[in-house]
Amino acid sequence: MLTKSSARIFFLGGTIVTFVIFIGLSWHTLSRDVPQKTHEENITPAVIAGKHLWENNNCMGCHTIMGEGGYYAPELTKVVERRGEAYIKAVLSSKTPWQPRGRKMVAYGFNEKETQDLIAFLKWVGETDLNGFPPKPKYKSTLNTK
Amino acid sequence: MKYKSQKVAYWFFALAMLLLALQIVYGFIMGFARVGHDVLHDFIPFNTARAVHTNLLVVWLLTGFMGAAYYIIPEEAEEELVSVKLAYVQLISLAIVGVVAIAGYHFNYWEGRKFLEIPRPLDYLVVINVLLFLGLILATLFKSRKRTTTSLVLTMGLVFAALLYLPGMIWFDNQSVDAFFRWWVVHLWVEGVWELILGGILSFLLIKLTGVDREVIEKWLYVIVGLTFISGILGTGHHYYFIGTGKTWLIIGGIFSALEPLAFLGMVLFAVAMYRKGEKKHPNKLALSWTIGTAIVAFVGAGLLGFAHTLPQVNLYTHGTLVTAMHGHLAFWGAYAMIVLAFISYAMPNLTGRKLYETSRGSYAFWLSNIGMLGMTAAFGVAGVAQVYLERKMGMDFGDVQNEIKVHFVVLILCATMFATGITLYILEFIRYGRPTDEALEVPPQRAAIS
Ligand code: HEM
Ligand code: HEM
Ligand SMILES: [Fe+2]
Numbered sequence: 001m002l003t004k005s006s007a008r009i010f011f012l013g014g015t016i017v018t019f020v021i022f023i024g025l026s027w028h029t030l031s032r033d034v035p036q037k038t039h040e041e042n043i044t045p046a047v048i049a050g051k052h053l054w055e056n057n058n059c060m061g062c063h064t065i066m067g068e069g070g071y072y073a074p075e076l077t078k079v080v081e082r083r084g085e086a087y088i089k090a091v092l093s094s095k096t097p098w099q100p101r102g103r104k105m106v107a108y109g110f111n112e113k114e115t116q117d118l119i120a121f122l123k124w125v126g127e128t129d130l131n132g133f134p135p136k137p138k139y140k141s142t143l144n145t146k
Numbered sequence: 147m148k149y150k151s152q153k154v155a156y157w158f159f160a161l162a163m164l165l166l167a168l169q170i171v172y173g174f175i176m177g178f179a180r181v182g183h184d185v186l187h188d189f190i191p192f193n194t195a196r197a198v199h200t201n202l203l204v205v206w207l208l209t210g211f212m213g214a215a216y217y218i219i220p221e222e223a224e225e226e227l228v229s230v231k232l233a234y235v236q237l238i239s240l241a242i243v244g245v246v247a248i249a250g251y252h253f254n255y256w257e258g259r260k261f262l263e264i265p266r267p268l269d270y271l272v273v274i275n276v277l278l279f280l281g282l283i284l285a286t287l288f289k290s291r292k293r294t295t296t297s298l299v300l301t302m303g304l305v306f307a308a309l310l311y312l313p314g315m316i317w318f319d320n321q322s323v324d325a326f327f328r329w330w331v332v333h334l335w336v337e338g339v340w341e342l343i344l345g346g347i348l349s350f351l352l353i354k355l356t357g358v359d360r361e362v363i364e365k366w367l368y369v370i371v372g373l374t375f376i377s378g379i380l381g382t383g384h385h386y387y388f389i390g391t392g393k394t395w396l397i398i399g400g401i402f403s404a405l406e407p408l409a410f411l412g413m414v415l416f417a418v419a420m421y422r423k424g425e426k427k428h429p430n431k432l433a434l435s436w437t438i439g440t441a442i443v444a445f446v447g448a449g450l451l452g453f454a455h456t457l458p459q460v461n462l463y464t465h466g467t468l469v470t471a472m473h474g475h476l477a478f479w480g481a482y483a484m485i486v487l488a489f490i491s492y493a494m495p496n497l498t499g500r501k502l503y504e505t506s507r508g509s510y511a512f513w514l515s516n517i518g519m520l521g522m523t524a525a526f527g528v529a530g531v532a533q534v535y536l537e538r539k540m541g542m543d544f545g546d547v548q549n550e551i552k553v554h555f556v557v558l559i560l561c562a563t564m565f566a567t568g569i570t571l572y573i574l575e576f577i578r579y580g581r582p583t584d585e586a587l588e589v590p591p592q593r594a595a596i597s
Contacts (some may be wrong), residue, residue: 062192
């Protein structure tokens with residue numbers, strides 16, 4: 001029958017082994033995979049400024065990006081591809097809550113530079129290689145109108 | 147209660163109750179926004195409500211853990227806390243930092259990273275606060291010669307939880323790297339070190355409530371926390387499928403996270419087996435219901451519903467949808483909310499000397515909150531699955547889909563009302579207990595009896 005001390009060895013040993021593997025894999029990911037898959041060379045000052053705006057306004061509290069965030073508003077990873085820059089500019093600079101489909105976005109009324117920075121950020125995100133996310137729909141729905 | 151300093155736990159529990167009530171209010175604000183009554187939009191937009199809802203959750207759970215630790219550590223170490231005064235300082239500063247953070251969210255003062263919205267300057271205050279807490283716990287443990295496995299596992303969980311807060315404080319230019327480290331906090335907390343805290347509290351409660359031999363219980367505690375870390379550390383990979391990381395994680399994350407439910411299964415088997423085995427049953431039936439309930443609901447919410455979307459083939463479609471919200475609610479409720487409520491139910495009669503062991507209000511609180519939460523989970527689940535099919539498979543527009551699934555949020559609100567009724571009863575019962583008193587101290591000869 002299992003003794004308490006062998007149970008303790010199972011706990012400590014298992015933890016140390018998996019932890020070491022985890023750190024190794026993380027190192028590999030951050031030093032090789034991420035720079036390549038996210039095209040780190042394309043992270044311009046505008047992209048960084050856009051990321052600051054993204055964080056300081058907590059856009060993630062409503063939207064997801066790379067599938068992370070709130071589930072209240074559209075996933076934005078591919079939004080530039082889906083809507084185009086002009087549409088996004090209209091959303092971001094709107095002085096009244098943007099709500100064509102009923103739900104309200106905060107009316108940020110961003111100026112030209114802020115809008116460009118955010119678009120640069122969203123464009124950069126849209127070009128990252130996310131292992132196939134978001135998935136391509138199987139069917140092209142007729143309801144996809146607006 | 148055996149030591150005077152354990153009384154400080156009461157005030158942590160009282161703060162936890164207050165924050166829980168507020169959390170639910172913000173939950174309703176979001177629920178109503180989702181059915182089209184976003185009436186508070188100008189003052190509390192959805193992102194504010196969400197940040198407040200989830201942060202209050204984390205803070206009341208941590209407050210509950212701290213209270214539990216202040217109760218458990220003296221009893222396990224057989225030693226008064228080194229300083230009760232500092233424990234009050236810690237409580238008050240925690241409350242102040244919390245209130246400032248929550249207030250800031252209403253004025254666009256935050257960091258905008260899900261679950262880690264607390265802005266940097268306040269992060270430092272959190273760190274200081276937690277250091278003070280850990281200092282008190284560790285000093286008490288070191289002063290005593292008695293170090294039980296239960297108290298060590300609990301303390302280890304608390305120390306690691308504090309350490310893991312740090313990676314979440316670093317800023318990166320690359321969104322992928324940001325996300326990568328955000329999970330070191332969020333995932334390694336709930337599917338790693340918090341499970342140690344959960345295991346430690348569970349083990350303490352089972353020792354007290356079932357009367358089973360400590361050696362037997364603590365042996366299984368090691369097995370369970372062993373399973374937790376072996377699966378949970380590499381299981382972090384289930385968040386690294388689609389955020390700009392390599393494909394290795396699809397395999398590693400898939401396999402190891404699929405093993406994570408084993409730790410929760412272990413917990414159920416362990417709790418139920420100890421319950422069956424125990425001969426000297428404690429009269430506090432409510433605490434026992436909450437304790438066994440914790441193990442069962444955690445297994446369903448974290449283990450089964452986590453498994454449901456953890457394989458990469460499934461997660462590709464469910465990633466970042468209401469399916470995640472379904473799992474998040476039942477997992478947090480079962481594993482962490484319930485263990486705190488279980489502990490409070492156990493500790494209150496001992497702290498106050500009022501033995502409200504089997505009141506009908508207490509059992510209504512248990513059943514209404516649990517059934518209400520199961521209903522909420524079902525509502526989120528149905529909405530989530532519909533969303534996955536319509537949006538991700540059929541290619542319907544996000545907004546159109548949300549309008550289609552609105553009705554499930556009416557169900558959510560109804561179930562949430564039932565849930566909130568249960569919590570209200572729980573809080574009323576908490577108030578009925580009154581304040582802790584030294585009269586509730588057990589006198590030494592009675593120490594042999596189970597407490
Ligand atoms: C008590 C333990 C657990 C709690 C409190 C919990 C809670 C959560 C929460 C709140 C999220 C959303 C996080 C975010 O997007 O920032 C999440 C995501 C996730 N959880 Fe858990 N969880 C637990 C255990 C588990 C287990 C054991 C599994 C797997 C077997 C699992 C699988 C997942 C997966 C795959 C996601 C990502 C969902 C997505 O892609 O959107 N969880 N969990
Ligand atoms: C009256 C009760 C409640 C209601 C109406 C409610 C509603 C909600 C809503 C609408 C969201 C946002 C989902 C989205 O982004 O669209 C949310 C998020 C969340 N709630 Fe609640 N909630 C309630 C109680 C609770 C309780 C008791 C817990 C914990 C035990 C909890 C834990 C969470 C978590 C962890 C999230 C984040 C989920 C994620 O990001 O995946 N909620 N809640
Ligand atoms: Fe996870």
